[in-house]
Amino acid sequence: MALEKITQVTGRGVYVPGEDIDTDRIIPARFMKCITFDGLGEFAFYDERKAADGSLKPHPLNEERYVGAKFLLSGSNFGCGSSREHAPQALYRYGFRAVIAESFAEIFFGNSITLGMPCAVMAHDDIQALAGLIESDPAILITLDLLEGKVTAADMDFPATLPPHAKEALVQGKWDAIADLLESVDEIKNVASGLAYFKAA
């Protein structure tokens, strides 16, 4: 399976402030009643964006000027909570192609990389500065350069990092592990045959 080598992401950004933004906020559980991921995009941050009567609440994703953003910026421990892949799927299908935060919850991070959506860590103050740039000019183009480990916007640049294994997976086009895993069926069977509980069931 040849996958795209993701070395750079360029696009506009939107800042959704907050710490510990959990997966129930990214996609409320009631929208997970589905048997495909199609159409999940419209439910991203649904309860944050819409009141019970369907009217719009003040939320960055409701602002015309941020429509079409490819970068989502947020605070620390982004994506905590559930293992639901519905969360990164909703963000991806909404149109995001990268997330920038101070830190990420582990399962969310892994799920995002598997979709080819880089999650880059930036320092608190740098995120604030970048958010400031976006606020003053939402049309500004942001570039995440995975090889260089930095984010540039206007004439500023900031260190932006991913753990080496995630970076390698993206830049080498190996972010979806299935092809690698399928290569070693004999070894898999070999290890399995050495485990007592594999034979039992």
Added chain:
Amino acid sequence: MSKTLLDKVWEAHTVRKLPNGATQLLIGTHLIHEVTSPQAFGMLRDLGLKVLYPQRTFATVDHIVPTDEREEPFSDPLADEMIKALRANCDEFGIKFFDLPTGAQGIVHIVGPEQGITQPGTTIACGDSHTSTHGAFGAIAFGIGTSQVRDVLATQTMALHKPKVRRINVDGKLAPGVYAKDVILHIIRKLGVNGGIGYAYEYGGSTFDNFTQEERMTVCNMSIEGGARVGYVNPDDTTFDYLKGRPFAPKAEEWDAAVARWRSFASDPDATYDDVVNFRAEDIGPTITWGINPGQAIFIDENVPTPAELPEKDRATAEEALVHMNLAPGKPIKGTKVDVAFLGSCTNGRLSDLTEVARFVKGRKVKDGVKAIVVPGSQGVSQIAEKMGLAEIFRDAGFEWRGAGCSMCLGMNPDKLVGHQLCASSSNRNFKGRQGSPTGRTVLMSPIMVAAAALTGEITDAREVFDIK
């Protein structure tokens, strides 16, 4: 060299190192449910792949099943579509399904242990973050995303990076009225909701040695709420006694060899850890949450914090939490009015939870105006509880006795909060909107505290209500 349980299990299940440095790890037991598996089966079909070891995957249905009207078709067409999809997938790929009519259906993290599928020294994965529950048996168990469900179905392996291990010791005897739930809420409060990122938590110490298997499950269940994807307790006689005689446990002639093997997986006495944290059981009181993540917790007799007294990084979330919860900072949480009491979930929906609570609510009445529901974690739990007369006790006290499922732990089935309702809940997540109403409010606590809230209509100290000394 001395090793931790994690080291040993990891070694035994390593297939190879992948080019990107990750380990290709064999997943011995794969558990699936209706929410995170249909897309994975779809991906499998798209790629023209088969399930490599269908006998090592087990399915149940839990998140979307109604707990009252259980006749099919379900009134919610989407829920109905999901159970049918799971049934069809299990049929097509030859996977064992603990379906509703089997009498063995239930929450995936209750069914695995109950059936004896969850065993020491194994690796377990499930598309659900509370898979850490199974670590209570000395298994390495973790939640995975749907693409990884596909990986495990197709190859019985996944790509993983080995976590560090933090040993968490709790020593001493818990005071009366303090339970395993309080222990884990306390640990998360102290170490933070992201304190466990990159770690597996190994729980030990005399408190854990004396815990029952079900108490250990309650603690391991919530590891992920502290950021740790994996949480485990070393297997011992308590574990083996629990497993003996269960449907999928090794049979008589294999039993002794299995126990010897299981025992050998326990961490060596001189194993070294990446970090060690110590708690004293005596310092832990009945703990409840006041906010919108499980780390925002206090003892029942403490006041709701004022943001100014918290570390700066926690203040913004605290402000947000106080607004959402409509709680006054600096004031006691005791006395807050409760609308709903929920006893159930994969954290506290086991037989021992129900027996313990029934002991205290026997002969008493749920406060007028409070909706109180008891949802056994599995049909197995439900059947035994009914035989023991527990269902009767709960019904007489004014609780609704429901069918097994996730129920009000999350808003994917008809059991939901309405509007701003406040729920005293024995579940594990108090995120905004978690219980089905975007403005609903969740207060996490032990089952006994839920019972006290149900009887008094307010958040209260169970030790006072039930005269526990």
